[in-house]
Structure formats: structure tokens, C-alpha cells
Amino acid sequence: MATSAQLSRRSFTQLVGLGAGAALLPVQARGLEERMALRAGAWLEPAKLLPKDPQNLILLNSNENPYGPSPAAREAMIEAHSVACRYPDYHADLIHEKVAAYHGVTPDMVEVTCGSTEVLKVCAMAFLAPGKRLVVADPTFEAMARYAQLAGAEVVKVPCDAAWRHDLEAMAKAAQERPGLVYLCNPNNPTGTLVSRAAIEKFLARMPAESVALVDEAYFHFADDPGYGTLLGSVKAGAKVVVARTFSKIYGMAGLRLGYAVARRDLIERMRPHQVSESWNVMACAAALASLEDKEFVERNRRLNRDARAALAAAMRRRGRGFISSETNFVCVHVGGPVRPVINAFRERGISVGRPFARLDEHIRVSLGTPEEMEKFVAAFDGIVARA
Numbered sequence: 001m002a003t004s005a006q007l008s009r010r011s012f013t014q015l016v017g018l019g020a021g022a023a024l025l026p027v028q029a030r031g032l033e034e035r036m037a038l039r040a041g042a043w044l045e046p047a048k049l050l051p052k053d054p055q056n057l058i059l060l061n062s063n064e065n066p067y068g069p070s071p072a073a074r075e076a077m078i079e080a081h082s083v084a085c086r087y088p089d090y091h092a093d094l095i096h097e098k099v100a101a102y103h104g105v106t107p108d109m110v111e112v113t114c115g116s117t118e119v120l121k122v123c124a125m126a127f128l129a130p131g132k133r134l135v136v137a138d139p140t141f142e143a144m145a146r147y148a149q150l151a152g153a154e155v156v157k158v159p160c161d162a163a164w165r166h167d168l169e170a171m172a173k174a175a176q177e178r179p180g181l182v183y184l185c186n187p188n189n190p191t192g193t194l195v196s197r198a199a200i201e202k203f204l205a206r207m208p209a210e211s212v213a214l215v216d217e218a219y220f221h222f223a224d225d226p227g228y229g230t231l232l233g234s235v236k237a238g239a240k241v242v243v244a245r246t247f248s249k250i251y252g253m254a255g256l257r258l259g260y261a262v263a264r265r266d267l268i269e270r271m272r273p274h275q276v277s278e279s280w281n282v283m284a285c286a287a288a289l290a291s292l293e294d295k296e297f298v299e300r301n302r303r304l305n306r307d308a309r310a311a312l313a314a315a316m317r318r319r320g321r322g323f324i325s326s327e328t329n330f331v332c333v334h335v336g337g338p339v340r341p342v343i344n345a346f347r348e349r350g351i352s353v354g355r356p357f358a359r360l361d362e363h364i365r366v367s368l369g370t371p372e373e374m375e376k377f378v379a380a381f382d383g384i385v386a387r388a
């Protein structure tokens with residue numbers, strides 16, 4: 001007899017046509033170029049801006065993918081319209097299983113969340129409390145410290161080293177007291193730097209037994225450094241590590257809100273009660289299921305990002321401007337003075353760059369956009385930074 005999970009999956013497959021031989025397959029079977037042509041070139045255009053944005057700003061501020069979701073994800077969302085009236089149980093079954101299979105773990109080692117931000121919050125609630133400590137790099141993605149404070153934990157910020165990387169030695173020392181959670185954002189936002197997998201593995205070996213490490217791999221796909229690697233191997237080997245991933249970056253789904261955690265079963269069990277129940281949505285699940293299949297799309301985005309990163313680096317070198325070498329889809333550029341007036345000046349020219357960040361007093365964080373957007377950024381930069 002079929003289990004309820006199997007029945008769920010079958011029903012969903014029939015409903016949205018994501019199963020074998022269903023409507024999506026012909027779309028995915030086509031080459032990416034052809035699918036893009038089918039969509040009348042929409043994929044390579046920057047996403048249309050929101051109606052609330054009358055200035056039609058160029059958005060280089062939130063490390064989004066400027067090209068939008070994959071053609072297969074768009075098709076899948078169109079197919080999924082008819083099931084938007086249903087709660088997402090079926091979809092959740094499917095996406096948990098798909099993510100688990102994708103990473104070679106069991107579904108009970110996966111928790112799918114409302115963006116990977118929810119992983120951060122759930123980890124704070126599950127592993128922190130008054131008397132416990134969160135150890136983070138400084139600067140790093142700021143949401144983690146906010147959630148730790150909400151959980152009543154002490155937040156210890158360990159300055160990045162001279163190359164703007166996590167100072168793992170100092171973080172390991174800080175993690176010995178009042179052990180709770182260590183947050184390793186790798187590659188790191190806002191610096192764009194990374195630490196090697198081997199260095200993190202060494203770090204993990206020094207952690208107190210009570211401690212949990214949360215490794216945020218939001219920018220995993222953009223890293224080219226040969227020493228870089230996911231910590232999923234450590235999860236599979238039984239380490240107390242939660243790996244967080246998101247569909248917001250390489251998959252171009254920031255507005256859809258889907259992320260996930262992969263961890264040991266017992267850690268997932270401790271996290272799950274803190275999640276808003278059914279915090280997924282059917283559109284996001286359908287798009288994510290299609291996106292995971294679309295390896296060509298991922299490769300193309302990586303290449304476009306790598307090209308944009310190299311072009312920006314070359315433009316800054318030509319101008320004698322320093323920048324932090326990046327392994328992500330954003331770059332911190334040295335502007336030689338306080339950042340606030342520079343950010344405001346870009347805004348006046350219709351370009352939104354990242355907000356000010358702790359310790360980066362003279363760097364603006366620029367997300368990588370399309371070639372046209374980056375040309376406009378560089379043209380504006382010449383006017384603004386020459387004056388600054």
C-alpha cells in the first residue's frame with residue numbers, strides 16, 4: 001500500500017506536471033539557448049523593477065541574480081498556478097526529497113525553509129539561549145547576530161584578519177566559552193572572501209562538544225578558489241554542523257523565499273519546532289524543483305558572474321582603486337573616504353549600491369549586475385569617486 005507521502009507526491013505530480021513524462025520535461029530537454037529564445041530573450045534582460053520604484057533604479061545592493069529564475073523554473077511556476085489554492089504539503093514532500101537526493105542524504109536530514117534566513121533564525125532559537133554564546137566574524141551577514149540577541153545569547157564578534165577572511169584561530173578560542181553556536185559565512189557577506197574547507201574542518205575539530213557550527217553557503221556557487229568546498233561532507237560524517245543553502249542567489253529566486261538546511265537528523269529535529277509551520281509556498285517549491293535540474297542555467301550564471309567580476313576588477317585596477325578580491329556575486333570597492341556620501345551620490349544617479357557595513361568604513365559593496373548595468377556603474381563611479 002502506498003504511504004501518505006507517496007500518495008502526496010503522486011497527487012502533486014498529477015496536479016502540476018512535474019513528474020516523469022510530464023509537461024516540464026520537453027521544456028527541460030530543450031537547450032538553454034532555445035528556451036531563452038522561446039521566452040523572447042526575457043531571460044537575459046535585467047528583471048523588471050518593482051512598481052514602487054519610480055526612479056527605475058539599477059539594483060546593485062542586495063546580491064541578487066539580475067537575470068531572474070531559470071526558464072524551466074518559470075515554466076514550472078506557470079504550471080503550478082492551479083495548485084496555489086492548496087496548502088504546500090505535497091510540494092514540501094517533493095522538495096525535501098529532491099534536495100536530499102541532490103546532496104546524497106536522507107530527507108530527515110533536510111529542512112526546507114522560507115529563505116535561508118529562516119535557517120539562521122531557527123538555529124538561533126534551537127541552539128542559543130541566555131548563558132550561551134554566538135561567535136561570528138566581523139563583518140559578516142548581520143541577521144545572525146540579531147537572531148542570537150533575540151534568543152538572549154551573548155554575541156562575540158571576532159574581527160576578520162588583514163585579508164578580510166574569517167580569523168578561525170581567534171574564533172576557535174572565542175568558541176571555547178559558553179558554547180552555543182558558531183556562524184561561518186563562507187564565502188562571507190559583505191567581504192566576499194572565503195576560508196578553505198580544510199581550515200574549517202580543522203576548526204570543527206577544536207570545537208567544544210556542546211557547540212554547533214552553522215556554515216552559511218548562500219554564495220557557494222560563485223566561489224572559484226580551488227581550496228573552497230562545501231561542508232556537506234562533514235555533515236555526512238556526523239559532525240555537529242548545519243549547512244545553509246538558498247535559492248535566492250545563483251537560482252535567481254530571492255523574491256520567492258526558499259532555502260534549506262542540511263544537518264544530522266538529531267539537529268534537524270531540534271530545529272524543526274522553531275520553524276513557522278508550512279513556511280514554504282507552492283510557487284517557490286515548483287521553481288526550486290525545476291531549478292535543481294537545470295545545471296546548464298547554473299553554469300551560465302556562474303560564467304556571467306565571473307565575467308562581470310573580472311570586468312569590474314579590471315576597471316578598478318585601471319583607476320588605481322583597491323578592492324577586496326571576491327569569490328561571490330558582489331565586490332567591496334575602496335572609495336578612499338566615508339561611504340555614506342558615495343552611496344547617496346550613486347543613488348542620485350539612479351544606482352543603488354550596498355548599505356554601509358561595520359568595519360568597511362571606506363568600501364562600498366557593489367553587487368554584480370548585467371554588463372550594461374556594470375558599465376553604468378563604472379561611468380557613475382568616475383564622476384563620484386573622482387570628486388570624493
Ligand SMILES: Cc1ncc(COP(=O)(O)O)c(C=O)c1O
Pocket residue numbers: 062063114115116117118141185188189216218219245246247248254257258259
Ligand atoms: C550570507 C547570507 N546568508 C543568508 C542570506 C539570506 O538569503 P535568503 O533568506 O534570501 O535565502 C543572505 C542574503 O543576502 C546572505 O547574504
